Amino acid sequence: METTEYDLIVLGAGAVGENAADRAVRGGLSAVLVEHELVGGECSYWACMPSKALLRPAQALRAAQAVAGAAQAVTGTLDVQAVLERRNSFTSNWKDDGQVEWVEGAGISLVRGHARFSGPKEVTVTDSDGTTTLLRARHAVVVATGSDPVVPDIDGLREANPWTSREATSAKSAPGRLAIIGGGVVAAEMATAYAGFGTEVTLISRGKLLSQQEPFAGEMVADALRDLGATVLVDTNTTRVRRTGDEVVVETSDGQTVTADEVLVATGRKPRTEDLGLETIGLTPGDWLPTDDTMRVEGFDWLYAIGDVTKRALLTHQGKYQARAAGDVIAARATGSTVSDQPWGVHVATADHEAVPQVTFTDPEVASVGLTDEAARAAGYDVRTVDYEIGNVAGASVRADGYTGKARMVVDEQRKVVLGATFVGPEVSDLLQAATFAVVGQIPLDRLWHAVPAYPTVNEIWLRLLETYGRPTP
Ligand SMILES: Cc1cc2nc3c(=O)[nH]c(=O)nc-3n(C[C@H](O)[C@H](O)[C@H](O)COP(=O)(O)OP(=O)(O)OC[C@H]3O[C@@H](n4cnc5c(N)ncnc54)[C@H](O)[C@@H]3O)c2cc1C
Numbered sequence: 001m002e003t004t005e006y007d008l009i010v011l012g013a014g015a016v017g018e019n020a021a022d023r024a025v026r027g028g029l030s031a032v033l034v035e036h037e038l039v040g041g042e043c044s045y046w047a048c049m050p051s052k053a054l055l056r057p058a059q060a061l062r063a064a065q066a067v068a069g070a071a072q073a074v075t076g077t078l079d080v081q082a083v084l085e086r087r088n089s090f091t092s093n094w095k096d097d098g099q100v101e102w103v104e105g106a107g108i109s110l111v112r113g114h115a116r117f118s119g120p121k122e123v124t125v126t127d128s129d130g131t132t133t134l135l136r137a138r139h140a141v142v143v144a145t146g147s148d149p150v151v152p153d154i155d156g157l158r159e160a161n162p163w164t165s166r167e168a169t170s171a172k173s174a175p176g177r178l179a180i181i182g183g184g185v186v187a188a189e190m191a192t193a194y195a196g197f198g199t200e201v202t203l204i205s206r207g208k209l210l211s212q213q214e215p216f217a218g219e220m221v222a223d224a225l226r227d228l229g230a231t232v233l234v235d236t237n238t239t240r241v242r243r244t245g246d247e248v249v250v251e252t253s254d255g256q257t258v259t260a261d262e263v264l265v266a267t268g269r270k271p272r273t274e275d276l277g278l279e280t281i282g283l284t285p286g287d288w289l290p291t292d293d294t295m296r297v298e299g300f301d302w303l304y305a306i307g308d309v310t311k312r313a314l315l316t317h318q319g320k321y322q323a324r325a326a327g328d329v330i331a332a333r334a335t336g337s338t339v340s341d342q343p344w345g346v347h348v349a350t351a352d353h354e355a356v357p358q359v360t361f362t363d364p365e366v367a368s369v370g371l372t373d374e375a376a377r378a379a380g381y382d383v384r385t386v387d388y389e390i391g392n393v394a395g396a397s398v399r400a401d402g403y404t405g406k407a408r409m410v411v412d413e414q415r416k417v418v419l420g421a422t423f424v425g426p427e428v429s430d431l432l433q434a435a436t437f438a439v440v441g442q443i444p445l446d447r448l449w450h451a452v453p454a455y456p457t458v459n460e461i462w463l464r465l466l467e468t469y470g471r472p473t474p
């Protein structure tokens with residue numbers, strides 16, 4: 001068995017692992033990435049990129065149809081095959097040559113194969129023909145192995161050969177009928193995408209839709225899905241699933257029977273730590289890997305975890321943020337440089353706690369950052385919340401005829417700063433970074449009055465929210 005030593009070993013070459021290795025190399029360390037599938041990970045091939053590529057064409061079509069004058073020019077329907085082909089180009093046809101080239105250019109070593117710990121700072125990699133390589137880390141090992149979809153214990157579901165997010169994002173054609181179990185982000189986005197293709201979609205959610213968001217977000221997305229022709233069942237459990245030949249039959253707790261060609265299960269994620277040799281370093285296979293804010297796994301001085309596997313925030317941008325902190329702090333600790341681990345320091349992922357931005361690319365989009373009204377109250381803040389109809393802003397009425405949307409700002413009454421903001425409406429995603437600045441920067445509301453939104457843009461929603469809250473007194 002070949003043995004090789006590096007300063008840093010990173011398990012998993014998803015976007016998150018790649019970023020940690022890159023930062024460490026820039027900090028003067030040697031780093032190796034271990035990958036058993038495609039370099040680039042879930043986001044590039046079966047998650048963010050293909051899902052957004054599936055959603056964008058119908059969104060663009062609906063946007064044009066919502067503007068009189070332009071609407072007259074777009075009289076056709078979506079070319080689903082062209083949408084799927086465009087999606088293929090975003091995934092590089094599920095080939096990772098481009099990403100491998102980037103890794104090599106960044107001075108990072110790559111070992112292909114399945115990684116398992118065989119002891120502290122020691123990883124054994126088994127490649128597809130069974131050859132093993134022993135890797136030793138001089139300073140640190142980072143686990144960035146991501147997450148897998150959960151298939152819940154519903155009678156007959158596993159035997160029905162369900163789609164997960166992988167099949168939904170890589171499908172070669174759109175089924176005529178699609179049943180979706182789940183009411184989170186994947187369920188809502190895929191329901192929107194497939195309804196746009198003309199698929200007969202039935203979404204079955206055991207609770208409300210998008211329950212981690214402000215309640216109006218899920219309600220507006222459910223209404224919009226119904227307008228697109230989908231059936232949305234909320235507060236409905238799935239009790240039984242059966243596949244007979246080409247058809248799948250889904251039974252619900254209220255006695256309904258949904259017959260479809262495929263069933264997509266979108267009920268959350270589990271950590272990819274089952275077959276990682278965690279038992280050799282005193283951890284339990286199958287567990288999430290919680291960390292401190294420098295991304296060090298609790299109880300270790302050499303083991304770090306980043307991305308989905310930590311359960312901190314299952315989002316690519318947040319994982320990459322953790323990766324920048326981890327790669328830099330590993331290099332700093334290895335070289336004896338200054339460590340900046342106070343809240344909001346260079347080497348910590350402070351924003352994970354109360355300042356995470358997210359866009360759900362449904363139509364309307366849901367863009368949010370920070371705490372919801374309910375989460376802020378639960379965290380003990382003295383909260384005041386203000387709402388405003390985005391359609392009343394001049395920029396929105398120019399953007400689309402009959403624009404409707406809703407914005408909410410959650411304010412900490414003690415410090416008079418924004419704790420959270422949510423925007424629901426067509427194309428609201430680009431409003432989000434300003435909200436993220438306000439939350440992360442803890443900008444006092446008095447000062448936000450001086451951040452004048454350009455007229456007539458949808459950003460004027462900020463002025464309306466401030467006016468609804470009330471003008472400061474001298
Ligand atoms: C349908 C869908 C859409 C999404 N859309 C968005 C979005 O729009 N925006 C957003 O921010 N987030 C989105 N997400 C979430 C995002 O995909 C994840 O947060 C992100 O991919 C996590 O990155 P990661 O690097 O932690 O894990 P991954 O991307 O899963 O990378 C982990 C890598 O580790 C490898 N690996 C695992 N175990 C081993 C092992 N033992 N040995 C060797 N290699 C191993 C895997 O093959 C993989 O390449 C979406 C998720 C889904 C399911």
Ligand SMILES: NC(=O)c1ccc[n+]([C@@H]2O[C@H](COP(=O)([O-])OP(=O)(O)OC[C@H]3O[C@@H](n4cnc5c(N)ncnc54)[C@H](O)[C@@H]3O)[C@@H](O)[C@H]2O)c1
Pocket residue numbers: 152153181182183184185186187189205206207210211238266267268269313314315358359360361
């Ligand atoms: N645009 C984006 O940023 C984006 C898009 C897709 C996914 N993601 C990320 O990927 C992660 C996974 O998404 P997801 O939608 O799978 O998870 P989720 O946690 O968002 O939603 C899971 C849903 O499944 C339901 N559920 C859980 N167990 C169930 C059971 N046994 N039976 C029936 N329903 C059950 C929950 O009530 C919830 O509605 C999310 O954390 C999300 O952040 C992000």
